[in-house]
Amino acid sequence: MGQRGHAFLWELFTTKPHVDSGEVRFVRSVPTPWPSWLIAAHPSPERAEPAALRNFLGKLTEYVVKFDSKEQRAQADVDFIRERFGYPEVDVRAWLNTVHWVEDCTAIPGKVIIDTLNILDKAGVVKRPMHGFKAEDFINTEVVRLV
Incomplete structure (x- = not known):
């Protein structure tokens, strides 16, 4: 990259492995004023x-309510995300502490x-x-x- 500035905006935990590896540098957080989880259709x-x-x-x-349940978040969600996406358990738990889904899509x-x-x-x-x-x-x- 040299001295040229390049930037991209993405969710913190999605890019964390790249920050941890030194591939990219975290500059600052810019929260969006809208929900991350919203569906649009043509x-x-x-x-x-x-x-x-x-x-x-x-x-x-149905799936969101089950996934977001306290029982699922305790371990099953952690295991699923860790195994599926390869994130360390500590990052998965930190992410689950910050994310919220709507109860009715x-x-x-x-x-x-x-x-x-x-x-x-x-x-x-x-x-x-x-x-x-x-x-x-x-x-x-x-x-x-x-x-």
């Missing part, structure tokens, strides 16, 4: 059929949508409509509930 029913998405999100909710908080759009507007990524952002314009109520 608005066209031909590309993302609502019934299939509802089914997927319902099943995902079929419910989308309107505040998350609006806050995200406001930040993307401020960054020049999206343009605010004349009437302002409305969360219901960004969800398919055949698939999820706005909460």
